[in-house]
Amino acid sequence: MARGHGRSYGDPALNESRTVIDCRAMDRYVSFDEATGTLVCEAGVSLAQIIADFAPRGFFPMVTPGTKFVTVGGCIANDVHGKAHHVDGCFSRCVDAFTILLADGSTKTATRTQNEDLFWGNFGGMGLLGIITTVTLRLRPIETTWFHQEAVVADNLDMMLDALDAHDATHPYSVAWVDPAATGRNLGRGVLTVGDHVALADLPTKLKDKALLVSPPPKIQIPFHLPSFSLNRVTARPLNMVMGMALRHGAAIAHYEKFFYPLDFIGDWNRGYGRRGFTQYQFVIPLKDGRQRIRALLERITSSDQIPFLNVLKKFGHEEPENVLSFPFEGYTFAIDFPIRDGLGDFLRELDGMVLDAGGRVYLGKDAFLDRPTFEAMYANKLAAWRNVKNRYDPSNTFSSNLGRRVGLCA
DSSP states (O other), X not given: OEESSOOOSSSTTOOTTSOOEEOTTOOOEEEEETTTTEEEEETTOBHHHHHHHHGGGTEEESSOOSOSOOBHHHHHHHTOOOTTHHHHOOGGGGEEEEEEEOTTSOEXXXXXXXXXXXXXXXXXXXXXXXXXXXXXEEEEEOSOSEEEEEEEEESSHHHHHHHHHHHTTTOSEEEEEEOTTOOXXXXXXXXXXXXXXXXXXXXXXXXXXXXXXXXXXXXEEOOSOOOGGGSSHHHHHHHHHHHHHHHHTOOSEEEHHHHHOGGGGEETGGGGGOTTOEEEEEEEEESTTHHXXXXXXXXXXXXXXXXXXXEEEEEEOOOOTTOSSOOOOSEEEEEEEEEXXXXXXXHXXXXXXXXXXXXXXXXXXXXXXXXXXXXXXXXXXXXXHHHHHHHHHOTTOOSOOHHHHHHTSOO
8 A cells, every 4th residue: 555644534544464655755746837837746746845846936736635745646546625626626637647556567657538447546546556656737827825715604504504505606715614512503603714816916015025925834743642531522612612713803815824724834733632533524415405414413413422623514516427436526515523532433333324314425535434334335326437447457456455445445
């Protein structure tokens, strides 16, 4: 199994009693076409590296998840998405080609028209088809590294979903924080943040000389794991109150660091969850009956004895028809952080059943608990096509992982 920066929340880059290959040294650029923004690089190049080197030249990743400390190869394996899926889709949309080392030792080039089954099988394929070596992707031309942002306060779930729907056509970026402590008539209360790129002409005078500012490495580090008992319902409530206030009163113009990567500001932030850690449970459900389904899921979560620390809501756009195992489809997606506590696995399996009943699925890139029967039911319309690709290019299961064996993608 190839491993990048190890930022997946689950076990896709773990391979018990087998081999894991650290690919971070594969971090060289091959070529760059400034006229088209097309970059050819090795798969171990990180988004942080691309931003540091190309943002000052007026280019930025086309699609980015909530951390920049991920490799390009990892972005393909998880087919990552960001705040603009309804406009920009997943990472697969900005990749034109890649080369991949296969189980038989050969290297193939995959594009939308050459070895296309291998091309699409790798997006969301969790690295189980081979080791990607180089990637050709398009970067976005930008005039500044700053973003307009606007906060929309919603008092309940209906208001929040109405706000998401209303801003779909007006803003390319949108993400909502939902108060995990809100119940009853306030269930779904939170803040929707929407935004767009700031053009140079619209940048305030005081920022003109910092138009393409790039952030330095994180200055704040959590030096040790906090005690697991320090995150409980009593401490979670004020922390979320502070988060809600900060979002309500955010600056009208924000740097990309705060707009895209607020957690990257703090090094080793995951230590705040203690040594037992946390899992992020992310699911998507269809728009049809989506409000009722989300309400039922939130009510079950808030009534449980588990502690939902962070709730993030987004709306996905149309699914790419060629994608095989990619996670998003048109619908509502929730990502919820749960500190690891006794009984969490059983509780998440209960949520799995509710998501499956709603016609939804769980994101493998963040999963740590999904079982094989539930996974196969959630991805039933895609699984046979992906397994055909696996059988064609890796029939002996040379490439494997803990996650792959857990959900039945490999032996």
